[in-house]
Amino acid sequence: MAKSYRSDALAAINETMEALHEVGAIDKQTLRAFDDTCLTPVDPLSPAAIRALREREHLSQPVFARYLNVSKNLVSDLECGVKRPGGPALRLLTVIEKKGIQAIA
Structure with a gap:
C-alpha cells in the first residue's frame, strides 16, 4: 500500500x-x-461513524464484512461499540471513508 x-x-x-x-x-x-x-494519521472511528460509512456505501453487514475480510459479528460489534477497530481494519475503514469502497474492491 x-x-x-x-x-x-x-x-x-x-x-x-x-x-x-x-x-x-x-x-x-x-x-x-x-x-x-x-504520514497521514489514522483517527479512531466511532461506532456511529462505522455504521454511517457502511450505510453510505449501501452495504449490508455481511457484505461489508467480506470487503474487510472479517466476520459479520465483528462488524456488528464495531457498530455497537463492543469492539474498536485497530491496525489494518482501522486503516481499511479510513481508506473507505476517504475514497469509497471501490478503493479496496
Whole structure:
C-alpha cells in the first residue's frame, strides 16, 4: 500500500530523507521518526461513524464484512461499540471513508 502523506511538500521532503538514509547520512530510527510526522494519521472511528460509512456505501453487514475480510459479528460489534477497530481494519475503514469502497474492491 502506498504511503499517504499530509501534503505534496512533505512527500518530497520524505523522499529526500529516504535518500539521505540510503547514503548513510541519517539512521533508520531518525527516518522512522520523520516518517511518522509526515504520514497521514489514522483517527479512531466511532461506532456511529462505522455504521454511517457502511450505510453510505449501501452495504449490508455481511457484505461489508467480506470487503474487510472479517466476520459479520465483528462488524456488528464495531457498530455497537463492543469492539474498536485497530491496525489494518482501522486503516481499511479510513481508506473507505476517504475514497469509497471501490478503493479496496
